Amino acid sequence: MYQQRLSLSDECFVKGTVERVIYYNRESGYGVCLFRVSESSEPVETEEVTVVGLMASPQEGLTYTCRGEWESHPRYGEQFRVKRMEQDMPRSREAVIKYLSSDLFPGIGPKTATKIVSELGDDALKKIVDNPELLQGIPGVSEEKAEMISDTVRQHTDFEQVMLLLYEYGIGSSLALKIYNTYKHDTLAVLKQNPYQLIYDIEGIGFARADAIGRETGIPKDAPERKKAAVLYVLSQAANGDGHVCLKMDELCEHVSKLLGADFDSDEWHERLRTFIYELDEEEKVVLDSDEEMVYLPSLYYSEQGLAKKLNWLLMQDKAEYPIDVVYRVIGELEEAFGVQFADEQRDALVTAACEPVMILTGGPGTGKTTVIRAICHLLSRLEEFSLDEADYRGSDKPYPVRLVAPTGRAAKRMSEATSLPAMTIHRLLGWRGDFFEHDADHPISGRLLIVDEASMMDMWLAYQLVRTVPEGMKVIFVGDADQLPSVGPGQVLHHMIESGRIPYVDLRYIFRQAEGSSIVSLAHEMKRGSLPDNILEPTDDRRFFPCDKDHVAPVAVKLVQQAMKRGYSIFDVQVLAPIYRGPAGIDLLNRELQQAINPRREGKRELTWGDSVFRLGDKVLQLSNHPEHPVYNGDIGKVIALDENVTDGICLWVRFDQTEVGYTRSQLNQLSLAYCISIHKAQGSEFPIVVLPVVQAYRRMLKRNLVYTAVTRAKAYLMLCGEVSALSDGVRKEGGFNRRSLLKDRLQRE
Numbered sequence: 001m002y003q004q005r006l007s008l009s010d011e012c013f014v015k016g017t018v019e020r021v022i023y024y025n026r027e028s029g030y031g032v033c034l035f036r037v038s039e040s041s042e043p044v045e046t047e048e049v050t051v052v053g054l055m056a057s058p059q060e061g062l063t064y065t066c067r068g069e070w071e072s073h074p075r076y077g078e079q080f081r082v083k084r085m086e087q088d089m090p091r092s093r094e095a096v097i098k099y100l101s102s103d104l105f106p107g108i109g110p111k112t113a114t115k116i117v118s119e120l121g122d123d124a125l126k127k128i129v130d131n132p133e134l135l136q137g138i139p140g141v142s143e144e145k146a147e148m149i150s151d152t153v154r155q156h157t158d159f160e161q162v163m164l165l166l167y168e169y170g171i172g173s174s175l176a177l178k179i180y181n182t183y184k185h186d187t188l189a190v191l192k193q194n195p196y197q198l199i200y201d202i203e204g205i206g207f208a209r210a211d212a213i214g215r216e217t218g219i220p221k222d223a224p225e226r227k228k229a230a231v232l233y234v235l236s237q238a239a240n241g242d243g244h245v246c247l248k249m250d251e252l253c254e255h256v257s258k259l260l261g262a263d264f265d266s267d268e269w270h271e272r273l274r275t276f277i278y279e280l281d282e283e284e285k286v287v288l289d290s291d292e293e294m295v296y297l298p299s300l301y302y303s304e305q306g307l308a309k310k311l312n313w314l315l316m317q318d319k320a321e322y323p324i325d326v327v328y329r330v331i332g333e334l335e336e337a338f339g340v341q342f343a344d345e346q347r348d349a350l351v352t353a354a355c356e357p358v359m360i361l362t363g364g365p366g367t368g369k370t371t372v373i374r375a376i377c378h379l380l381s382r383l384e385e386f387s388l389d390e391a392d393y394r395g396s397d398k399p400y401p402v403r404l405v406a407p408t409g410r411a412a413k414r415m416s417e418a419t420s421l422p423a424m425t426i427h428r429l430l431g432w433r434g435d436f437f438e439h440d441a442d443h444p445i446s447g448r449l450l451i452v453d454e455a456s457m458m459d460m461w462l463a464y465q466l467v468r469t470v471p472e473g474m475k476v477i478f479v480g481d482a483d484q485l486p487s488v489g490p491g492q493v494l495h496h497m498i499e500s501g502r503i504p505y506v507d508l509r510y511i512f513r514q515a516e517g518s519s520i521v522s523l524a525h526e527m528k529r530g531s532l533p534d535n536i537l538e539p540t541d542d543r544r545f546f547p548c549d550k551d552h553v554a555p556v557a558v559k560l561v562q563q564a565m566k567r568g569y570s571i572f573d574v575q576v577l578a579p580i581y582r583g584p585a586g587i588d589l590l591n592r593e594l595q596q597a598i599n600p601r602r603e604g605k606r607e608l609t610w611g612d613s614v615f616r617l618g619d620k621v622l623q624l625s626n627h628p629e630h631p632v633y634n635g636d637i638g639k640v641i642a643l644d645e646n647v648t649d650g651i652c653l654w655v656r657f658d659q660t661e662v663g664y665t666r667s668q669l670n671q672l673s674l675a676y677c678i679s680i681h682k683a684q685g686s687e688f689p690i691v692v693l694p695v696v697q698a699y700r701r702m703l704k705r706n707l708v709y710t711a712v713t714r715a716k717a718y719l720m721l722c723g724e725v726s727a728l729s730d731g732v733r734k735e736g737g738f739n740r741r742s743l744l745k746d747r748l749q750r751e
């Protein structure tokens, strides 16, 4: 099609007029246009070229310069993928007339457009921007239309200016469009007056980028908005990156002065920053806990304080006073019904659960936590004579008395299967509506008993949202494995609740599953002690170690998955887990290689390209955030069951999850990724029959005891380790560190 291909670099350009806008999505900025090319960096055979990618409101008849690269689409052939598209303001008489009669100016046809140009000349557009009143008096142009024309022309030139400026600041089209769509006509003003505002409003803009704009626009280095942005940025990075709920004042000043630059690194400046932070506290932009000199983002302060207050209030509720012999008698009945004999600590847990208004139950894998959860529900149902049969509550206004919840969909599903009782995610219980919860302190949840499994995954925000909805008379039980990774979000809620010593606590230590012969469970418990079994390289019935270096992780992982599938396991039974995304043993590459091996491109097989990803029919995919409309949650895994790459404006891909099928539009595809390999963090709360776990020194920075422990405990039936034993043993030795800053423990003890 093309005579010659000179270069595939970003420097390629095509310049021409939009013949036809085939598709344009205003929300995402994604478009497909047919261009008549007048000039290009490389010769083209036909004048008509398809240009695809992010662009700003392309208009038929207007001229643009597109920079990007040529690509060869399997279905549509050669096309130009645009990275930056700039409109050339029309200059010739014909072009200006065509522009003014385009869809951008409703009610203006070629006749009126011609009149305007005849009246004002070929530079009519410039005149309209400088002097809008010139339009008045032109026949056929009412006052209203004159206003509309000058507004639109101005907006358009504004837009071009803004986009050019943002490109100059090194901001790509996608972010630039996001910025423009957020501030519209005020964009230039925001960029000039307070570019730091971008950090709060635009996801993807951090302090460094905003500051680069600030430097260009000449904002003084010690301007209050610059210092304020640095303080808030350090606090939010500490929360979202390192999990700190708050920072010590000194620590904060040190980080902030580093961010502000070398000029701020002095004792005098630290003192001035301290005073500045006190001022931000007065303005309620941050909250200072004066007792401890800790500084918080307001939402985290109120969550931590609210959580502690509500827990303390719950702890003051009356204990249930069942005669102890009755409790023991019912426990005995349950042993008979379940066909087990509870261990002493399990019995302790049951008695505590029966009597205390709040309790914590912890234990490693196979220690019987789920067994105890089920027993607690039945114990209470017998003591208080309520039914656990859902049918008894259908059609009545009596609420179901037991609420079993977990932070992820998969954990909730497992809980429900293991207890034969209804369970759901915390988000579902609280009525998540995309940006708010239906239940809050004024709209409490109902029931007699709330049990939260996988409680180590709850961050400070979620723990507060949940606990604040608990009504008087509802018993709360947190269950978890305290040695697992802490929550992805800020806080170490379970750990600090335990450390406070305020909440009745039972730790299950006897390992039942080990007794049943699981060497995965014994490996996990050995890891908890910071060591590995001597026979780690020897295969057992349920685990095996395959030595390899980082460059062989991908082929080894592919082979292990294929072997498992040959033995009859489905790809959904086998999960590859890794701690980092980049590099030769990273999640991104593993996903690509696994997809290529397990679900390769095939003639006639449907696929859809989205950014750097390709989704194919049958792919295993991961939901990356809680879906606002469907009961599908961050960490849920599903299968692509239908897709249509031709659908640009509507649902283009369907995924089947356990309980539901969900359709995605193109702009929602950022909620999905391939799931052949997922991060260990995303796997928290899930279990898989077979886990393939690469562990190599290339992961060194991430390898800590709680991370490896969490990964290993995801395997239910078989664990395939691959990589370097030294990396595994180094990782196991390194304590995960329970040093997230938070005053939850102190508040629980204090209030």
Ligand SMILES: Nc1ncnc2c1ncn2[C@@H]1O[C@H](COP(=O)(O)OP(=O)(O)OP(=O)(O)O)[C@@H](O)[C@H]1O
Pocket (backbone or CB within 6 Å): 340, 341, 342, 343, 346, 363, 364, 365, 366, 367, 368, 369, 370, 371, 372, 512, 513
């Ligand atoms: N008192 C008991 N006597 C005999 N077996 C028990 C007892 N308690 C639990 N088990 C058995 O031990 C195994 C592990 O129990 P359970 O699944 O409740 O543990 P868990 O802590 O929830 O484990 P995980 O977190 O790994 O799922 C199960 O097979 C269960 O039936």
